[in-house]
Amino acid sequence: MRIHIQNPPDDPAFTVTPDMWDEAAARAGAGGHRVSFADTADGFAAAIGGAEMLVGDKDVLRPLLPAPAPALRAVFVTNAGVDNLAPFDWLPPGAVLLNNRGTHAAKAGEFGIMAILMLASAIPAMVTDQRDGIWRKRWGHSVAGRRLTILGLGTLGGAVATHAARLGMRVTGLRARPAPHPDCAAVLGADRIDEVLPETDALLLACPLTPATRGVLDRRRIGRLGRAAGVVNIGRGALLDQEALCDALDAGLLSGAVLDVFEPEPLPAGHRIWRTRNLIVSPHTAADDPATYLPRSLDIVFENLRALAAGAPPPNRVDPARGY
Amino acid sequence: MRIHIQNPPDDPAFTVTPDMWDEAAARAGAGGHRVSFADTADGFAAAIGGAEMLVGDKDVLRPLLPAPAPALRAVFVTNAGVDNLAPFDWLPPGAVLLNNRGTHAAKAGEFGIMAILMLASAIPAMVTDQRDGIWRKRWGHSVAGRRLTILGLGTLGGAVATHAARLGMRVTGLRARPAPHPDCAAVLGADRIDEVLPETDALLLACPLTPATRGVLDRRRIGRLGRAAGVVNIGRGALLDQEALCDALDAGLLSGAVLDVFEPEPLPAGHRIWRTRNLIVSPHTAADDPATYLPRSLDIVFENLRALAAGAPPPNRVDPARGY
Secondary structure, eight states: OEEEEEOOTTOGGGOOOHHHHHHHHHHHTOOOOEEEEESSHHHHHHHHTTOSEEEEOHHHHGGGOSOOOTTOOEEEESOSOOGGGOSOTTSOTTOEEEOOTTTTHHHHHHHHHHHHHHHHTTHHHHHHHHHHTOOOOOOOOOOTTOEEEEEOOSHHHHHHHHHHHHTTOEEEEEESSOOOOTTOSEEEEGGGHHHHGGGOSEEEEOOOOOTTTTTOBOHHHHHHSOTTOEEEEOSOGGGBOHHHHHHHHHTTOSSEEEESOOSSSSOOTTOGGGGOTTEEEOOSOTTOOHHHHHHHHHHHHHHHHHHHHTTOOOTTBOOTTTTO | OEEEEEOOTTOGGGOOOHHHHHHHHHHHTOOOOEEEEESSHHHHHHHHTTOSEEEEOHHHHGGGOSOOOTTOOEEEESOSOOGGGOSOTTSOTTOEEEOOTTTTHHHHHHHHHHHHHHHHTTHHHHHHHHHHTOOOOOOOOOOTTOEEEEEOOSHHHHHHHHHHHHTTOEEEEEESSOOOOTTOSEEEEGGGHHHHGGGOSEEEEOOOOOTTTTTOBOHHHHHHSOTTOEEEEOSOGGGBOHHHHHHHHHTTOSSEEEESOOSSSSOOTTOGGGGOTTEEEOOSOTTOOHHHHHHHHHHHHHHHHHHHHTTOOOTTBOOTTTTO
């Protein structure tokens, strides 16, 4: 297949090199693909006309699409969330959109359980005390036996569930289409969130941003959480009402929040979130590990190439109607 | 046996009640002990003359000892570290000192692995950026395959080693008397620390404070750590040279530090540590979980009572010569 890889113009840590590609091809035992690389608009224009698969970061590809690409069968974006590519009308007819789900499991899983342990040890409040220069004992607790609710049981949520179950947490999963999960005591439909929130010690948002999930943790639902509950968001900023969350934290409700995603990003200078009490800001880096990101992404590209060659449904296909 | 429990005068979260004692006795299947409770100096004076075992927090007991206690066979302090009770000349002749090692495993183990994950995700640096109101991507990494060095493989260090090994870290233990540990790839004598520091991604201090360990992480050894290495201290503040650590962090060396213990405590207002970059302050709460602390402590008291009754060495005996 003819594959074009569009790299970012200025980000060596996220640039696919020919050597990286060859190593991934060797791991996959797959040769014979013709691959082009570019990091400029001119390079893209020269390659896209003949490309059957296009690979690149969504923020790199978005300004370049739509483009005349009569041979294109698949677009692989090296991101998991594709919300800001919707609607998908730029996708050439007959081409499938593939995302990078699966790549982020290891790092995001570790970040998620770290954030839950930080809430259990009151780290967000301690960081606020530190900012104020105040020594104040805040007793934490072991997470064993505590109740974790995870909204979204995909790659990210599933990886966190596994870590949490190992530490003895009681995990409830919420998802659009519930199905049993080995690390969850229960998996319920996402529409049952109101029942679960009052029984939650830690709430993890790990679902894609779609019209159905936008603002899912609204002011009313934040009010259903217990006073000692904590919130982690590794999905997308717009899943929650940021103002309502800041109001609750500034009022001393909730035990804290660890947020990796915001609306908008970058979080503007002077934004209220920077100074909200008992809240920790991570700059949308939870799921990425440059040391393993590109090799793992290319392994997933090859899994999907194999499926396409066999006429099978590629495992990372995004359903434009669902948005993930 | 006649047991006297001296509670703190003003800390309900750490007060042993008669009900708690009875529940622990039931768990242990041990009846027949005569128990007194007090939270004042007068109550102590009335009970100590006949007590065969004394139980209490070291900061509660210290001002009350030595005391005329001719029947005393054992003093159980509800703390793990007994460094500030040394020298142990206040201990009545013939009485053994017992500490509370074992109680802190669950909470301290979770705190330790949390802190190591925080270093891997650059949380201390992100918190500094947040204080400055700056959005700056800092890429972290999964801890799998990374090298953790733990100084002290007792209850705390051992619990962290178990979590770290589960996450695929390569753990090297350092201890005074090395012996194989199931969760460590290697256990070396503490005198080999200089060899290990340059090969360390994360360094955890989890040993008791003794004349041999005071200042063990001095300025020279901090200089042997790699630029991307991080430091966690859940032992005692005086294990490390705080000024040297702050100098390194302020110079942009090391990836960060998560400290639960300080010299002195409480950390004084205006102390440099409050504002040092890439450093997180936890107010000596890492190992304590009020929800489980007292029941677990009493279970350990009963284990030691059983040994004393059988004429066996009590498992929590402190060796005054070693200091732990």
